[in-house]
Amino acid sequence: LTILGIETSCDETAAAVVVRDEAGQGTILGDVVLSQLDEHSAYGGVVPEIAARAHVEALDDLIRQALAKANMTLADIDAIAATSGPGLIGGLIVGLMTGKAIARATAKPLYAVNHLEGHALTARLTDKLDFPYLMLLVSGGHTQLVLVRGVGEYERWGTTIDDALGEAFDKTAKLLGLPYPGGPAVERAAASGNADRFSFPRPLVGEKRLDFSFSGLKTAVRQAAQSIAPVSRQDVADICASFQKAVSRTLQDRIGRGLERFRQEFPDVSQPALVVAGGVAANKVLRATLQELCDRNRFRFVAPPLALCTDNAAMIAWAGLERMAAGLAADELSVSPRSRWPLDADAAAILGSGK
Ligand code: ATP
Ligand code: MG
Ligand code: FE
Numbered sequence: 542l543t544i545l546g547i548e549t550s551c552d553e554t555a556a557a558v559v560v561r562d563e564a565g566q567g568t569i570l571g572d573v574v575l576s577q578l579d580e581h582s583a584y585g586g587v588v589p590e591i592a593a594r595a596h597v598e599a600l601d602d603l604i605r606q607a608l609a610k611a612n613m614t615l616a617d618i619d620a621i622a623a624t625s626g627p628g629l630i631g632g633l634i635v636g637l638m639t640g641k642a643i644a645r646a647t648a649k650p651l652y653a654v655n656h657l658e659g660h661a662l663t664a665r666l667t668d669k670l671d672f673p674y675l676m677l678l679v680s681g682g683h684t685q686l687v688l689v690r691g692v693g694e695y696e697r698w699g700t701t702i703d704d705a706l707g708e709a710f711d712k713t714a715k716l717l718g719l720p721y722p723g724g725p726a727v728e729r730a731a732a733s734g735n736a737d738r739f740s741f742p743r744p745l746v747g748e749k750r751l752d753f754s755f756s757g758l759k760t761a762v763r764q765a766a767q768s769i770a771p772v773s774r775q776d777v778a779d780i781c782a783s784f785q786k787a788v789s790r791t792l793q794d795r796i797g798r799g800l801e802r803f804r805q806e807f808p809d810v811s812q813p814a815l816v817v818a819g820g821v822a823a824n825k826v827l828r829a830t831l832q833e834l835c836d837r838n839r840f841r842f843v844a845p846p847l848a849l850c851t852d853n854a855a856m857i858a859w860a861g862l863e864r865m866a867a868g869l870a871a872d873e874l875s876v877s878p879r880s881r882w883p884l885d886a887d888a889a890a891i892l893g894s895g896k
Contacts, residue, residue: 542865543570543613544620545604545643546858549596549636550628550656551682552577552587555854556603558611558618559666561862567666571610572855573603574848578722585721586711587681593631600639607854615647620871622861625653626879628682633878641874650871652861657884659856660818661689666859667845670814674843675803677796677831680819680851681707681722684753686799687884689816692867695884698799699751706788707821709755713762713784717777727781728824734775734782739765741787746794751802753795758787789830796831800838814841822850 548555557572577595581587608614623640626633637653644651661676675698676687684701704712707724714723719730741761744754762784766772772780796815803813815835821827822844835842849856865871 542619542862543611543617544622544652544858544861544865545607545615545618546654546854546856546861547600547604547621547623547636547640548656548659548852548854548857549600549632550624550626551632551852552581552592553852554596554599554603555852555857556600556607557854557858558607558613559855559858559862561859561866565866567859567862569666569855570613571607572848572853573606573610574853575599575603582721585715587629589629589631592629593635596632596635600635604639604643615643618647618649620644620650620652620861620865622652622654622857624656624659624857625872625876626655626882628656628880630878630880633880637876637878645874650865651874651876652864653872653876654857654860654864655882655884656852656857657683657685657687657882658693658695659860661687661695661884662692662860662863663818663845663849663856664814664816664843665863666855667849668843670816670843673807673810674814674816675799676816676818677799678819679706679817679821679827681705681711683819684755685884686751686796688803692863693869697883697885698802699753699795701753701755703754703756704759706753706755707819709759709788710821712759713781716759716763716766717772717780719777722820724821724824727784728826730778731781731785731826732778734778734780736779736782736786738779739783741765741783743787743791743794746791749798751795751799753791755788758784785824785826789827792827792830793834797834797838800834800840804838812841813839814843816843816845818845818850820851823847
């Protein structure tokens with residue numbers, strides 16, 4: 542089975558062609574991503590209207606490029622998978638409508654894919670990985686610990702009650718005068734800083750629930766910066782290093798509890814695994830923290846290549862293939878994009894349908 546994937550939920554326009562063989566092995570045949578970073582960086586964040594227009598301009602050509610790389614035409618494709626939520630509604634409309642148009646014109650099935658499901662299943666494209674497993678998604682818009690039981694079967698164990706982790710990095714960078722996106726800038730500055738100079742809060746550490754909170758950390762950073770103004774380069778480095786250490790310790794505690802809970806619920810799983818996804822997974826200090834935590838708890842730590850951790854269309858194509866292989870029905874062409882679309886049914890019920 543071969544599928545064309547389309548991703549337009551945030552600030553990356555992406556198209557990919559992915560094939561899945563009978564043994565369940567996936568191969569990426571063509572994968573193109575156009576980041577809109579330059580369009581948004583002057584504003585210090587993603588501007589929805591600019592994003593939507595950029596998707597319109599870029600998508601058709603990216604689809605052509607992905608097909609060309611795969612050495613295929615639309616006739617060789619078995620189905621189309623397009624992200625239909627959650628995300629910025631303008632971009633979602635662009636990607637989903639394009640997917641529908643191709644599906645209609647070629648009379649092929651359309652899979653309306655949840656972006657989070659794409660992140661959740663990516664590791665099965667790159668690694669041999671059986672259900673169930675735990676997935677930590679840490680990006681600019683999401684911070685979630687999710688139990689992946691199977692295709693279409695997700696349980697959200699923890700989520701942020703305020704800022705996403707990537708957002709905390711971005712806001713910290715902004716108030717220290719570092720460039721956008723903040724994550725890489727904070728990591729770079731932290732490399733020459735003293736992580737023990739400031740003792741920043743570690744929100745929710747010690748609590749039984751598996752949620753996260755990062756807004757207090759950002760406030761503490763602001764206060765620290767104000768208390769020593771004017772802030773020197775070394776001060777910035779020290780604040781960044783201390784910030785990263787606080788995040789590390791927080792993740793150790795929160796994820797550590799998640800691993801424990803997994804062991805309790807699945808004592809028979811002989812090789813439990815923690816998978817990471819999202820742009821924050823690029824951070825070497827946090828990666829090392831998670832690796833060490835997994836080693837200590839005898840969990841396998843699975844980190845897909847970075848290009849597949851951040852937003853891309855190969856993961857959307859793969860989620861579509863997994864749905865097909867699991868025998869799940871394709872979507873009607875009347876399907877609507879949803880700016881909010883929690884992965885698990887419980888959360889969906891709380892928010893109301895379609896929200
Ligand atoms: P979504 O949340 O919808 O997936 P997104 O575009 O916000 O979308 P990603 O593209 O996966 O998410 O990741 C971007 C985020 O990752 C930004 O907040 C950025 O600061 C953060 N990030 C990138 N590199 C690093 C790093 N080295 N350390 C920490 N954070 C990083
Ligand atoms: Mg992005
Ligand atoms: Fe994403």
